[in-house]
Amino acid sequence: MASAQRAARRHSRRVRLLRLLIPGLGGLLLLAIIGAVAVNSYLSSLGFGPISLTADGLVMDNPELSGHDGDRSYRVSADRAIQRISDPRMIDLERIVADLRLSADQQVSLRAVRGTYNSGAETLDLADGIDVETNTGEKARFGSLRVFLDSGRIDTDDAATFTSSFGSLRAARMRFNQKTGTLTFSDGISMTVIPPNQESKR
Amino acid sequence: QTFSDAFAGFGSNDREPIQIEAKELKVQDKSQSAVFSGDVVVTQGEATLKTQRLIVHYDGSAAGGVNQRISRLEASGRVYIASKDQTATGENATFDMNRQLMVMTGKEVVLSQGPNVVVGNRLTVNLKTGQADLEAPKSGRVKVLIQPKSLNEGAPRN
Numbered sequence: 081m082a083s084a085q086r087a088a089r090r091h092s093r094r095v096r097l098l099r100l101l102i103p104g105l106g107g108l109l110l111l112a113i114i115g116a117v118a119v120n121s122y123l124s125s126l127g128f129g130p131i132s133l134t135a136d137g138l139v140m141d142n143p144e145l146s147g148h149d150g151d152r153s154y155r156v157s158a159d160r161a162i163q164r165i166s167d168p169r170m171i172d173l174e175r176i177v178a179d180l181r182l183s184a185d186q187q188v189s190l191r192a193v194r195g196t197y198n199s200g201a202e203t204l205d206l207a208d209g210i211d212v213e214t215n216t217g218e219k220a221r222f223g224s225l226r227v228f229l230d231s232g233r234i235d236t237d238d239a240a241t242f243t244s245s246f247g248s249l250r251a252a253r254m255r256f257n258q259k260t261g262t263l264t265f266s267d268g269i270s271m272t273v274i275p276p277n278q279e280s281k282r
Numbered sequence: 283q284t285f286s287d288a289f290a291g292f293g294s295n296d297r298e299p300i301q302i303e304a305k306e307l308k309v310q311d312k313s314q315s316a317v318f319s320g321d322v323v324v325t326q327g328e329a330t331l332k333t334q335r336l337i338v339h340y341d342g343s344a345a346g347g348v349n350q351r352i353s354r355l356e357a358s359g360r361v362y363i364a365s366k367d368q369t370a371t372g373e374n375a376t377f378d379m380n381r382q383l384m385v386m387t388g389k390e391v392v393l394s395q396g397p398n399v400v401v402g403n404r405l406t407v408n409l410k411t412g413q414a415d416l417e418a419p420k421s422g423r424v425k426v427l428i429q430p431k432s433l434n435e436g437a438p439r440n
Binding site for chain 1: 297298299300301302303304305306307308309310311312318
C-alpha cells in the first residue's frame, strides 16, 4: 500500500510540478529569495555571538536572524558578519545559510559563500557561488546574485542553472522582476525537458 | 504519392526528452506563458522545430485538472518544421495540444518530402495520425490532399 501512496504522491507531486514546469523552474526558486526579501514583515529576532572590533570592522560571530509569521518562517545565519569601519552601511557576510518555510509544504534553503549587504542602497550581493534547493527537489545554482531588497528585483550576469525532476535550464543571464512576476533569461538559454514517464524509470 | 506519417507524434510524443535552445526566455507567471525568442530550436527525437519566437501556453485552470500541461504552442517568424523525411516551412505555426492539431500558415507554406515539393498557404496536420492537408489560396491552384495511409513504394511502416 505504501508504494501505491508514494506513487500517487509522486504522481500528484509531478502533476503539480508539471503545471509549474517552466515557470516553476524559475519562479519557485526565486520565491525563496523573495521570501528572504520580505523579511521585515516577520516577527524577527536577531542574535549573534561575541562581537569583536578588528582592523576591517566590527565583527559579529555567527549572527542569526530568524522570524515566523503563521506557518511561514525563515532563519538566516552566517559564519561572520563584518560591518566595515570605512562605511558602516556595508556589512560583509561569510558563508550565508538561509532556510525558509514559505508554506506548510514548501521549504527552500539557500547557501551562499559570500555576501555584502548595503543598507544604503538596500541591496544584497551574493557571490562566489549560491545554491538554492527546495524540499520538492528543485535546485538552482548561481555564480552571483544581486537582490534589490526594496523592489524585490534579482539580477545576475553570471550563469544560472536550474534542475528539477523535469529537466534543466541553463542561462547566461537572469532578471527577475517580482512586481510584474516576470523572469527573463537572456544571452543564450538551453533547456532540457525530461518527459514524466521517463522520470519514473530512473 | 504519399507523405509518411512523419509528423505523427510531433509534440505529442512524450517518450523522448525535448531540447530547447534560444537567445532568450521570458516567463510570465500571471499569464501562464513562457516566450522563447531568438533563433529558437526545439528538438525531440527525429523532430525539429525552428522559429524566431515560440510562445508556450499552459493549461492555467487553478482548479488543477489532472493533465495540467502545455496546451498550446505558437511559433512565428521563419517557422521550419522537420520530422523524419518531411519538412514544412511557413511564417506561423500553432500546435493545439488538446486537439492534437498543427496549423501552419504563410504566403508560401512549402511542404516537402525528398524531391516532392508542394506549395500552399495553409497546412493542417493531425499530430496523432500524421495526416497532412495542404490548402492553396482560392486562386484556383490545385489543392493537394496527402493521405498518409495510401500505398507508397513499400515505405516501412513504423
